Amino acid sequence: MGQNKYKTNSLFTNNFRGSDASMGVDEDDHGLALKVRSEECEGGILRNTSNEGIQKMEQHRFKASTIHTSEYRDAYKYVEQYKLKNNTLRKSECRHSYTSMGVFYEDNLDLAWYCMKGLPRPCFTPKLLDETLSWLRDLRNNSDLNHIKYLVVTSDTPEVFNLGGDLDLFCKLIRTRNRTGLLEYATACIKAVYQFHTGLDKDITTISLVQGDALGGGFETAIAGEVLIAEKGSKMGMPEILFNLFPGMGALSLLSRKVGLAQAEKMILSGKVYSAQEMFELGIVDVLVEKGEGKQAVYDYLKRESRARNGFRALRRAKRFCNPVSYEELESITSVWVDAALELTAKDLRMMERLINKQTQKAG
Numbered sequence: 001m002g003q004n005k006y007k008t009n010s011l012f013t014n015n016f017r018g019s020d021a022s023m024g025v026d027e028d029d030h031g032l033a034l035k036v037r038s039e040e041c042e043g044g045i046l047r048n049t050s051n052e053g054i055q056k057m058e059q060h061r062f063k064a065s066t067i068h069t070s071e072y073r074d075a076y077k078y079v080e081q082y083k084l085k086n087n088t089l090r091k092s093e094c095r096h097s098y099t100s101m102g103v104f105y106e107d108n109l110d111l112a113w114y115c116m117k118g119l120p121r122p123c124f125t126p127k128l129l130d131e132t133l134s135w136l137r138d139l140r141n142n143s144d145l146n147h148i149k150y151l152v153v154t155s156d157t158p159e160v161f162n163l164g165g166d167l168d169l170f171c172k173l174i175r176t177r178n179r180t181g182l183l184e185y186a187t188a189c190i191k192a193v194y195q196f197h198t199g200l201d202k203d204i205t206t207i208s209l210v211q212g213d214a215l216g217g218g219f220e221t222a223i224a225g226e227v228l229i230a231e232k233g234s235k236m237g238m239p240e241i242l243f244n245l246f247p248g249m250g251a252l253s254l255l256s257r258k259v260g261l262a263q264a265e266k267m268i269l270s271g272k273v274y275s276a277q278e279m280f281e282l283g284i285v286d287v288l289v290e291k292g293e294g295k296q297a298v299y300d301y302l303k304r305e306s307r308a309r310n311g312f313r314a315l316r317r318a319k320r321f322c323n324p325v326s327y328e329e330l331e332s333i334t335s336v337w338v339d340a341a342l343e344l345t346a347k348d349l350r351m352m353e354r355l356i357n358k359q360t361q362k363a364g
Contacts, residue, residue: 100128102156103135109302110149112139118157121359124217125166129188136192140200149309152298153196153225154209161208161234164216165189165249167356171349174341182338189217189249190330196224197254197325203313205305210234210285211294215273220250223258226316227301229287230276231294236284237273243351244344248337253325258284 102115114135116128139145155161166185173181196206208225214236222228222236230236238247246252246268255264259282267274280288289297305312344352 098131098135100125100131101135105148107147109299110147111302112145112148112151114151114153116153116155116157116162118155118160121163121166121168121356122155122157122160122218123163123166123359124189124221126169126185126188129185129192132192133188136195136200140202149203150205150207150302151196151199152207152209153221154294155212157212159212161210161212161214162218162221163213163359164218164220164247167352167359170341171352171356174344174349177342179338179342182341183335186249186334186338187331189220190327190334193220193224193250193254194325194327194330196221197226197250198320199226199316205313205316207298207301209294209298210236210276211291213273216240216247217249220247220254223254223284224250227286228279228284229289229294229297229301230279230285231289231291232276233291234276235273236276236279237271238268239271239273239355241269241271243355244348245340246337248334248340250325250330250333252333253329255284257323257325 100117100119102113102117104113104115105111106113114132116122139148139151169185170182172178173185195201196208199206205227206225207227207229208222210222210228210230212234214222214234216238219236219238222230238251240247251268252264255267258264259267263282274282276285276288279285287297287301
């Protein structure tokens with residue numbers, strides 16, 4: 001795709017920070033109980049507010065015996081709905097309370113937003129992976145979500161998409177020679193990557209919206225999407241070679257399909273962090289926009305695809321026959337990565353620890 005320019009979308013905040021309502025809930029046989037704050041919808045992105053634009057919500061009271069704090073007993077049985085112009089956005093009605101991610105739906109666009117949070121660090125913590133896989137199961141199996149045709153992967157941390165693997169966890173598992181723990185973590189990663197890459201084996205277009213640094217596993221997640229939209233100023237790359245390892249959760253498989261095996265190997269071994277412009281020129285970024293215009297670019301892309309959706313989807317299915325990425329391939333490479341990780345030296349782990357500090361500094 002060629003480069004596109006977009007006007008700033010005044011309906012959006014710059015990021016998703018503070019957009020998730022307080023959830024403090026437990027699951028019971030009656031479904032989800034939520035404590036909901038008053039919030040304002042700006043064109044599909046929620047933010048806290050006490051000023052204008054607040055839509056009156058219909059309240060549904062029910063007995064929330066699983067909520068242990070009396071402040072939350074008068075919870076909503078159904079999550080809030082907001083309307084602004086022709087856009088309707090609702091909070092996730094999944095049966096879980098997410099703390100490491102947020103999920104939002106725009107039903108009139110058949111669109112789901114998956115938003116990664118940045119605490120304690122903007123990386124793939126086990127908690128984020130667990131919640132991600134839980135929600136993906138719900139998206140696959142919940143008949144109420146069968147209408148979803150687009151899934152956008154993004155982040156609420158300013159200047160960061162995702163910084164990759166949980167390096168603090170890696171250090172602990174490697175020092176204790178815990179191969180099982182490393183393999184379980186890596187397997188959770190490729191399960192998520194594979195589902196993003198294949199559209200959950202459903203008629204879903206997956207879109208990565210990168211508005212900041214996407215490194216290591218964060219970059220693997222970004223290129224797993226069928227469409228990669230990036231804002232100028234974002235950086236992407238695979239720094240794993242700096243601590244004597246390689247990105248083992250999809251980078252080689254996904255990159256080689258986009259730029260060829262030789263170029264993918266060159267990029268991985270260089271450890272170079274590329275600008276969004278460079279990634280666009282390499283053909284890895286599909287849509288490059290000015291800073292702050294990424295969310296509008298998502299809507300513009302949806303509009304373009306909707307005009308010929310059958311053709312778009314058929315072409316993607318055909319591409320998977322031409323050069324498919326199988327789960328077995330990802331699984332085999334992950335096993336190699338685990339064995340290589342256990343060979344790291346004390347010097348390599350010290351370098352990894354320095355990168356942990358950088359991840360922590362980027363926390364949202």
